[in-house]
Amino acid sequence: MRNIVCLTFITAVLLLTACSKDKKSERFRLLTTTAWINESVLVDGEEPAGDWDFLNEFSGEAKFNEDGTGNFGNYTGQWRFNETETEITITTETIPLPIVTRIIELTSERLEISTVTLNPQNPSETAEITMIFKSR
Incomplete structure (x- = not known):
């Protein structure tokens, strides 16, 4: 009888913790609540x-969806935060390497x-790319 009570209690705890939704962080909420319009x-x-002219294709709007997908200018792909939410990694089928921002x-x-x-036309050259957006 004691085993049944313990098993029932453990099962209830597991179900309650498994069914609780993950609380979304403030940064997640800020990023996904609006569409972002590129200013520069x-x-x-x-x-x-x-060689860097291709970056103008990122102009326009960026939308980070809650499911980890998004639109980034003329590109469609996936995004994710790093563990501390200080970086965003963007992957698309068009660009062969992930972009870590x-x-x-x-x-x-x-x-x-x-x-x-890296400069796609000259892989020995690097540059710092800065993008500024305002909320729509």
Whole structure:
């Protein structure tokens, strides 16, 4: 009888913890609540040009969906936070490597991210890419 009571209690605890929804963090809520409109894309502090002109395709709108999918300018893909929610990793079928961005600022009005990436035309060259968005 004691075993049945213990087993019932353990089962109830497991069911209650398994059924509780994960609480979404403030950063998750801020990122996924709105669409983000691109205000600027900078390459080492300047407008993209030459080999970096492809970055202009990121202009427009970014939408981070709660299910981890999203639209990033002309690209569609997946996104995820790192464990401390200080970085966002974006993957798309169009770009062969994941893009890992550092979050500089995330508020209800503004998103600023930065990443260092290789120049696709000259792989020995890198640049810091900064993107600034405002909420829609």
